Amino acid sequence: MLYYDIHCHILPGLDDGAFSADETFRMAEIAVSHHTGVIVCTPHCLPNHLYNKEDILSVFRMVSAGIAERKLRLKLALGQEIFLDQQFRSTVSALEKGEHFTLNQTPYTLVEFDPYEDTRVVFPALDALRAAGFTPIVAHPERYEFVWEDYGVLYQLKEYGAFLQINKGSIKGAFGYDVQRIADFMLEERLADFVASDAHSPYRRTPPMQDVHEYVSLHYSHAYADYLFSANPLAVLRNQTVHSYNT
Numbered sequence: 001m002l003y004y005d006i007h008c009h010i011l012p013g014l015d016d017g018a019f020s021a022d023e024t025f026r027m028a029e030i031a032v033s034h035h036t037g038v039i040v041c042t043p044h045c046l047p048n049h050l051y052n053k054e055d056i057l058s059v060f061r062m063v064s065a066g067i068a069e070r071k072l073r074l075k076l077a078l079g080q081e082i083f084l085d086q087q088f089r090s091t092v093s094a095l096e097k098g099e100h101f102t103l104n105q106t107p108y109t110l111v112e113f114d115p116y117e118d119t120r121v122v123f124p125a126l127d128a129l130r131a132a133g134f135t136p137i138v139a140h141p142e143r144y145e146f147v148w149e150d151y152g153v154l155y156q157l158k159e160y161g162a163f164l165q166i167n168k169g170s171i172k173g174a175f176g177y178d179v180q181r182i183a184d185f186m187l188e189e190r191l192a193d194f195v196a197s198d199a200h201s202p203y204r205r206t207p208p209m210q211d212v213h214e215y216v217s218l219h220y221s222h223a224y225a226d227y228l229f230s231a232n233p234l235a236v237l238r239n240q241t242v243h244s245y246n247t
Helices: 021-033 053-069 088-096 119-131 152-159 177-188 210-219 222-237
Strands: 003-008 036-041 075-078 081-084 108-113 135-139 163-167 194-196
Touching (some): 036 222, 053 075, 081 088, 088 119, 108 119, 119 152, 194 222
Parallel strands (some): 036 075
């Protein structure tokens, strides 16, 4: 089967992801060798970020051309990981104006928060996104302190219309025991909607997802693993309805 990765920092020189084009194409080769068929490039969208939409488009086109030249069986789509903080209203306004990228030009929008953000910012920010017609996908909720302090927040995030994306590294302990424990809880309770690589280089936080798909299949269920790694991310790419998993 093919995996569809909706969160990957593969574009070179735009954030803390791939440092060079060489690293980018190595990441692409690794992803293909482990059966990833589509990667959504999601450079960070941070306050006062140096790169505008045209800068990102230019790099994306260069990488897409390089993948075609190398005849890699990999498709790229474009998005961003949108940082939301107390200034979320201006960020949502910029999204409405088309100044930032949603996932593959759909209403699905990958968002992140400061690890120590207050839920008094998180929930109004999600409300604002929904009111503007966007569907938030919260990146790596297992890494946020407000989730560590109260697992019930995960249910609240879903009630606010958000979908939840776990990092593949969190599942096998790459970010420590506390993060792994929350990832396990999300999988046990079928609260996660996506697993993505959040890859940053060919050397650390790498792109392959096949081994983690196998791990989730073994420890949770094969059907749930397919939902997380394939069916749901493909629905996002096609701008189809994403449903929470029913056991």
